[in-house]
Amino acid sequence: MWKKSIHAFKILPNNRLEKEVQRIVTPFNVILTAVCSPKFRIRNGYITPSSKKIHILLFFGITACNVWSCYGITKSQNEYTTTSIVSYFFSLTIFFYYIDFILFTSCNVLHSRRQVSLILKIQELYRNIDITKKVKNYIIWTWIWFLATFSVFLVNFLSFLMNLDRIFFIHLSTYFANLQFDLNFIYSVRIMTLLVIYLKEWTKSVVDLNEEEQNKEYFVKKFKTYQNILRAFKIFTLCFKDIVSTSSYI
Numbered sequence: 001m002w003k004k005s006i007h008a009f010k011i012l013p014n015n016r017l018e019k020e021v022q023r024i025v026t027p028f029n030v031i032l033t034a035v036c037s038p039k040f041r042i043r044n045g046y047i048t049p050s051s052k053k054i055h056i057l058l059f060f061g062i063t064a065c066n067v068w069s070c071y072g073i074t075k076s077q078n079e080y081t082t083t084s085i086v087s088y089f090f091s092l093t094i095f096f097y098y099i100d101f102i103l104f105t106s107c108n109v110l111h112s113r114r115q116v117s118l119i120l121k122i123q124e125l126y127r128n129i130d131i132t133k134k135v136k137n138y139i140i141w142t143w144i145w146f147l148a149t150f151s152v153f154l155v156n157f158l159s160f161l162m163n164l165d166r167i168f169f170i171h172l173s174t175y176f177a178n179l180q181f182d183l184n185f186i187y188s189v190r191i192m193t194l195l196v197i198y199l200k201e202w203t204k205s206v207v208d209l210n211e212e213e214q215n216k217e218y219f220v221k222k223f224k225t226y227q228n229i230l231r232a233f234k235i236f237t238l239c240f241k242d243i244v245s246t247s248s249y250i
Contacts, residue, residue, distance in 0.1 A: 015047050015116065020135060021123045024194070027142045028187050031150075037104055037180050039115040039187070047119055049112035059105045062173055101177055104184065111239045118191070118239060121232040125198045128225045129205070134197055138190075145186050153179045188240040195236060199229055 017025070022045060029042050036058055038050040131138075157175050202225060 015120060016045050017042065017047050017119070017123060018126070019045075020132070021119070021126055023139055024122070024126075024135060025119055027139065027146060028190070031146045031183055032187060035176070035180050035183055037108060037184060039108070040112070040119060047116055049116050050108060052109045052112060055105055055108045059101070062101070065173070104177075104180055107239070114235055114239050118232065118235045121228060121235060122191075122194065122198075124228055125225070125232060128221070128228070129198050129201050131197055131201055134201075138194065138197070142190050145190065146183065149182050149186060150179070153182065188236075191236060191240075195229065195232055198232075202226060202229060 022042065025040075025042070025047075028039065032038050040050055041048050153175075160175065202222070206222060
């Protein structure tokens with residue numbers, strides 16, 4: 001039953017987003033694209049799935065660079081005395097890094113269509129639930145969370161580089177993967193926040209129901225809107241359960 005409802009949206013090239021919905025999703029598109037983890041593409045107001053080929057090429061390209069970088073580190077360790085603890089810590093870092101890296105690549109490839117379905121479902125909710133008074137505040141806080149996370153990352157990253165004698169590609173890519181994880185996690189939290197806003201506004205509209213609005217057509221419309229909220233939450237779960245569950249042990 002759920003599978004039919006989830007894939008009810010057909011992913012078409014002409015999925016046009018309304019201006020307000022574009023404003024809501026623009027921070028996600030800009031920031032995640034900047035860190036090579038796009039969930040969708042928006043061009044001229046139309047939303048389409050992100051290119052799977054780009055994600056796959058990035059994965060193999062970065063993997064090849066990391067292998068070469070690890071080889072360089074191994075050679076350099078022969079020149080300097082290193083403790084077993086340092087080697088163990090480095091190996092552990094690489095292990096968790098690749099958990100992140102494989103996770104993001106698989107999520108971006110496997111859930112690219114669902115990500116678009118989720119945004120289209122959010123747009124459908126926007127047409128039926130009035131949240132115009134909350135949109136501006138929501139967008140501002142989204143930018144604040146993204147920029148604050150990036151600022152903290154930048155400070156930590158620069159301090160890390162200052163303490164290195166030699167910089168290898170693997171050092172850069174592991175830190176970059178951490179940034180990707182943090183920004184993806186914020187993206188999932190902000191989408192969840194938006195869905196909760198819709199649910200609260202829907203509940204408020206039902207509680208404050210006027211007698212004049214109590215007719216069959218109105219109740220049918222409200223019920224369909226509630227079903228769309230549930231479907232949006234279901235799509236959200238499918239898109240983000242891997243990222244959220246991974247945060248418990250990384």
